[in-house]
Every structure is written in structure tokens, then in C-alpha cells.
Amino acid sequence: MARHLITSAIPYINGVKHLGNLVGSQLPADLYARYLRMRGHEVLFLCATDEHGTPAELAAAKAGKPVAQYCAEMHEVQARIAEGFGLSFDHFGRSSSAQNHTLTQHFAGVLADQGLIDEVDQRQIYSPTDGRFLPDRYVEGTCPNCGFEDARGDQCDNCTKQLDPEDLINPRSTISGATDLEMRATKHLMLRQSAMKDTLDEWIDSKTDWPVLTTSIAKKWLHDGDGLQDRGITRDLDWGVPVKRGDVDWPGMEGKVFYVWFDAPIEYIACAQEWVDAGKGTDWERWWRTDKGADDVTYTQFMGKDNVPFHTLSFPSTIMGSGEPWKLVDYIKSFNFLNYDGGQFSTSRRRGVFMDQALDILPADYWRWWLLSHAPETQDAEFSWENFQASVNKDLADVLGNFVSRITKFCRSKFGEAVPAAGEYGEAEHALIADLAQRVARYEAQMDAMEVRKSAAELRAIWAAGNEYLQAEAPWTTVKSDPDKAAAQVRLALNLIPLYAVLSAPFIPTAAARMLDAMKVPDAGWPDSVEAALATLSPGHEFEVPEVLFAKISDDNREAWAERFAGDRT
């Protein structure tokens, strides 16, 4: 059995994420992790919260809490919601962990030793009142070009002219409103990504099996304009990983921290250490050090397209540039964006459905199914309540849920709540088994390839095959003329339920567990052979008719939700 390391892009700490964030990284990563575990592979599935940076500081200030406390609380919130969605992380870590501090400082030191870090002098706006340097967009003032009074330091929203914060008339801090701003000299570290350009270029070129979305974004950044640019990896903040060169101080870098994009991906590695330190595992280097066992690991990353540059260029620069035997990613599965009802999800305008709200109104399986079966793989996708209602009602309630309902209730009324023993399988039964064997093979191939939508479509077709069989063979008619034949038909149809449960578990784990529970099958595994799997329930095996698996979404609910999540009017 193979060993698979899987990471999902780590969500930022400042609030609950929306469904677009979920479907772009964590959810498909979970689908894949669950599938590979069921196939018998050894899986380490890691995620974490991304906690550093100015937005976290501002969100904490707005909440009136120390930033460390705010992040600790929000981490718990996100962890609880992830659990609610059934995201099966082996560990959900924090980029603010001690492990990540040490590891980030280590990488910076090693990269400096390799000559891949430059120190550069810069001038930047400083606010004595706030006691800190201000990023360009946290300075506002009057636009020198058009006179607009709320122009940002990087650009005027009114006339769109690009600005330097020094150009603003009557500049002020957007954090405190302070106007006593001054320019101060400061020093920053730059990661010399440009020196890694050719290495990265060859590496990306070798990844011919990656999604076009992934490689095209990487190549654009490599070749656009002057090519790959060096990037600053330090900031003047309090909250973050203090700049050190390994475990020693870095002269001139006092009071600075690493920029969030530098330490965030390193958390993928630190998270494995956290996993061990939390007592969940024993050896993290076996997953991350190619000199200590990780050379046989297949590493797959999941992320939205906005994160692709960091994962194809920046983090690989860190890994490769270190000259140390760290595990490099093998496959990057990236996703486009999910739009909400004709526009973007918007956190600030409260537009769209956020993860906590989603769980408030419906079970996780509804969301998991719709999001995965509509995953934005080839282009941006569109959420609408009409489509959501129609898809969920049809696929889950009608095709799958009602199948379970109709056959268990029919059996109970004619044969009792146990698998009937009489009769033999005939031509139709063997044809169904053969058809399902083919379909399951196709489903596995799509899942292996991480073709999320196509996997969902194949799974749905497998569900529908059960209804087609029942409709064609009509045991409710057969039972009147040939009860033994009807018994055989019911026996096969009942056996579809545990098979469907196992195959569906990566998509809808809760419902799958309920199906197995109702059929009293405690230990079903992935089918080696469909024919053998369809003999799981032997004659006489008792079961219970389950409660309705999926209640339908009513028009009233749909309309109320559409109104509730439409966002603030502008």
C-alpha cells in the first residue's frame, strides 16, 4: 500500500470561511483523503489556520482582544466547523505554533547560508501614534490627482490612479486615524526567487500531468514581464515569527517578523510535528524528510487558484533553495472560484453562505454533495439556490435516499426485516452485477485522477442503476406470481445498500454511516470485487428500515435562505 501526504491550503484566521473557500481546498482534499484511506493506503492529511499578518491584528483589535487570544479562539471556531463538515484532518494545526516558529527561522537561516536572501533598505510610512509601520493600503488621504478624500495609499478608488502613500495630501492611518505620519528608513529581507527561476521552470515543465490551471498560473508568473520577481519576506509587526537566522539574532532585523506568505506553507511541515507532539503520531520526518523515509511518499496539495503562485514558486523556492532533503510536492490540484448567485461571495458585505451558517440550516452531507458535484475544476462555478435545491432533492433524496427507502420498506412488507433466502439470481441479476463492476472501475479511475465532478457523476449513475434494476424487474409484480424470484430480486437490491454506502462515504460520510448502521453492517470495506461485495448481506441477515436519509428542501426554505444570505444592499 502506498503512503500519501495530503495538505489543504490553510485558511486565514480572521473569520469563518465561505463555501467557495471550502470547495476550493479543504473539501476536495478531504474527499481524496477519505478515498485513499478506504482503498487501504496510509494517509497523513494535514491542515491548519494561517494566523499571522495585519488582517489578524486588525480583526483582533476590532474584537477588543489580544491577538494571541483572538487567534486561539478563532482556531477553535474553525476547528469545530471543520469537524462539523466531516473534514477528516489527521491534525488541524496553527501557523503560530512553536514548531512553526522554529522551523521558519531555520529555513530563513539555511536560505541565507545558500545566498538566497538579500537585505534591502527601504523607506516606509511610520505612525508614531500606532507605534508601527503602515502598509500602503492602511494609509488614506486626499488624492493629489482628483481631490478624492478617501484615496488609499496604493491607489485612488475614485480616479484609479496608482499612488505612493507619500503623494497623499493630509495622509492618515486607517487604523487609528492618526495624522502624524512620517517616512522612516527600514531594512527588509527579500527571498531571491529570481535566482531559482530556471530550476522552477524546469520543474514545472516536467509536471505534464498537472491541471492546466496549475501550470498555466505558474508559467505566467515565471515568464510574465521581467520574469519571476524577488519577494519581501519580512514585515514590521508584532504578531508573527520573529526574524532570526536559525536560532541566532539577525542584526538589523530587530522587532520584525516574517511575512505571512513565508511562514504559512512551512506550517505544512510544522503541522506534522504538531501532530506528533499532540500524541497522534510518532514520526513526522518519515513524511517530510526524503533521507528519513519520505522518498516513497506521494504528496498532493489542494488549493484555490489564488494560492497557486505560493505553492508552485514561493514554497518550492524555500524547499529547493534550502539544499536540504525536504519532500517536494508531487501533484498540485487547484480549483477556480465559486460564485454566489451571479456575483462573488463577499465577507465584508455578508453576501453568500458561510460555513457556520451552512451547518445551521442543513446537514454537512447536503453541502458536501452539492459542492463536490459542482466543484469549479475547469472554470468558475456558480451557486444558486434553485440549482442547489434541485440537485440535492433529485440526487440525494430521490435517487439515493428513496432507493434505500423503497427497497427496505418493500422487503419489510413482503418478507419481514431480514434478507430473504429463497430464489436464485438470473440473467438480469448477473447483468446488473457486471454493469456495476464496470461502473465501479470507472468511478475508481476518476477518483484516482482527482476528477471530482466526474467522480460524482459516476457515483450518481451507480445509484441510478439500482432504481433502473428495480423498475425493470418490478419485484412488487413478481411477488404475486413467483415469490421465490421476488425474494432473490430483493436480496440483491438490499445488498446494493451497503455497497452504495461504502462507495459514497468519501462524498457523504454521515449518510453512508447511517446506511451501514441500518443494514447492521459494522465493518464494510472498499469492495475488492463487486460480486463479492453484493453478497455482504447473507440470507436471514436482519436489518432495520432507516429513517428518511435526506429530507427535501422546500420552496419556502429555498426562498427564505435566498433572502437571508443575499447580503447587505448597496
Next chain:
RNA sequence: GGCGUUAUAGCUCAGUUGGUUAGAGCGAACGACUCAUAAUCGUUAGGUCCCUGGUUCAAGUCCAGGUAACGCCA
């Protein structure tokens, strides 16, 4: 302003290196069934593949221009 992405059935989307009558699900119409959450199953109808021009024996697919929507950048 520069760059990029997208445009296929009423809706949501597939369409591999250019190759027969362009596909799926939903929705619609019609029919079958009556075990089941008025669920299921079958059949049929729906497309100027955004527009114009070009390359080619052959273009949804490649090229140029245009239109529209969206995104990124300075």
C-alpha cells in the same frame, strides 16, 4: 490603461493531440410503473458551439479582429 480567462441546449456544465449525425444531469412534453420521500423508469423535443474573417480536405477545437462578462497587475 496593460495582461489574462471565459463565451456550447431554458439551467448547471462535459467536449482529449482539429476528424462521422456536438454530449450529460436537471428542467419540459409524452408514456410506463404504483414498492417508495408524488419518489422511480423509458421515449422525445430543444443548440447559427458569442459575431466577422482566415488557415485546412476538414474548425466548437487553430489564427486575426470585434463584442460581452469576469479576474489580475501597475
